[in-house]
Amino acid sequence: MKYIVVLGDGMADRKLENLGNKTPLESARTPNLDALAARSEIGMCKTVPDGMKPGSDVANLSVLGYDPKQGYTGRSPLEAVSIGIPLRSTDVTMRCNLVTVSDEENYEDKRMIDYSAGEISTREANELIEYLKTFFDDEKFTLYSGVSYRHCLVIDKGETGNDLTPPHDITERPVRGHLPQGKLQKELLGMMRRSYELLKDHPVNLARIAAGKRPANSVWFWGEGTKPALENYEKKFGVKGGVISAVDLVKGIGMLAGMQILDVEGATGNYDTNFQGKADAALSALLNGLDLVYIHMEAPDECGHQGDVKHKIFSIEEIDRAVVGTLVKGLNDAKEPFRMLVCPDHPTPICIRTHTSDPVPYLLYDSEKDLSAGAARYDEEHAEATGVFVEDGYLLMQKLLNK
Known part of the structure; x- marks a missing residue:
């Protein structure tokens, strides 16, 4: 079994009047995610513990399976590493x-x-x-x-x-x-x-x-x-993991966890990043020895900070087309069973141009069995409607690994 995390940084948002009272995620064309949704567990997850600031440091630690309340020592030392x-x-x-x-x-x-x-x-x-x-x-x-x-x-x-x-x-x-x-x-x-x-x-x-x-x-x-310290990822979860990101913060978390850092040419951390290259690198790594790849895309977050609705939607659509589409097809063609988690780390709403601690929507797909929670689509509204809620974000990784 192979495992993938598709992390759209800041992808979650709030409804906007100029989008017909929809969020960017609700407005985006996401045919690959739509195809997965009917067989996926879809719900909401709290990635930022009460009392902690909604930074990408805290939230990515959560999604990677580390309790920020136990080992977090600040953002910049992760980047320094x-x-x-x-x-x-x-x-x-x-x-x-x-x-x-x-x-x-x-x-x-x-x-x-x-x-x-x-x-x-x-x-x-x-x-x-x-x-x-x-x-x-x-x-x-x-x-x-x-x-x-x-x-x-x-x-x-x-x-x-x-x-x-x-x-x-x-x-x-x-x-x-x-x-x-x-x-x-x-x-x-x-x-x-x-x-x-x-x-x-x-x-x-x-x-x-x-x-x-x-x-x-x-x-x-x-x-x-x-100076931070994290428990070795393979020792903690029993799988060999890799990280793909253009951002020093996420690379630093991966390095501290002993995960393999996969560099991709043209990865910029914005909407002009090499989405396809990230997907190709992840697929290659999964088919050549790694058990799990954490693919981090900064683009939706940067667009949220800039108030750029157009390119936030574009980034979400590229994540669907180039990343989700490539990985699903590639693993199916290789007859490799897999589980995929798709989620943001935190919301970065266009209307306020910064992070919030609000829960985020997640999608969990298994190529071998139906996990359906009754949602027809992956977005904030459908995720909330399922009533599925994960209180502690770091438990998402255990759900992905089926532990």
Whole structure:
């Protein structure tokens, strides 16, 4: 038996008037999922425990089968592991976004224009981070380059307990009231202010502005944490697993769990990602030794943060066409029995452009037996109507593995 998780990050949503009071998932054309729905268990699942923030870190840990209440130490250290940063037990890490802020003179008066600096390229971003390192790196603080706008700050003998706001939570809003608070407030805010002065006229940004792109004119710190540890996935569940993702966070979780990381050329973390390549890589891995593949697609989440309804629907349709369609056909053609779980990690509603803790719809399919819960389609409305509810998200993995 082979096992697949098709994870559409942020895919769940709320009904929108401009979609005829439907969600993007309800509006999308999903013939492959529709074909599975009649024989699948479909229901709702709570992936974010009460009292925890609805981040992709917490929610993906849940779907992978780990109880976030037991082993979660913060978001950024998971990304640090993927980047290859050697963490010590005394280190504190923070996500460092390259962002676009408005040009008011006082930093406190600025607005968060774009949490991703227009999806800046990794090449451009690395040049900016290397430039900032010459000013910011010292015995206590070290910057590390990541992918696109996602980078990392490591603080030697740092202190946790800082109040830090994710920049995607305040898109197009004033930064006042959302600036760092806590023991490291002075240092963090100082670097953010200085980064604006250093970056606003940097040649990379001048070229971006000339090309009609948004400049990466500031850093923004959030998502603090400390060195994590996860139980080995194969030891915990008895299957050999792999992870496909363009996002350092999810790769880091997979690496900590001892899972195989499958890199796919053209995987971007947005709606222009190589959906087909991810599906092909997953199918190949399943037919050549792996028991389970966790396929993470960031695109619906990014579209939710951007308020981009059109491409959120497009991303869902590509997940259905390229990923679900390819895997179902490929495994059936190979006469390989399989179980497939399709779900988001959390909702990212277009109307608020950030994550929520609301339960998410899931579909569980078994190629060898009928699991029907009476739903005719996979979406939020049909999933709620079945009355099937999984209170603890980390138990979804046990349902997938039929344990």
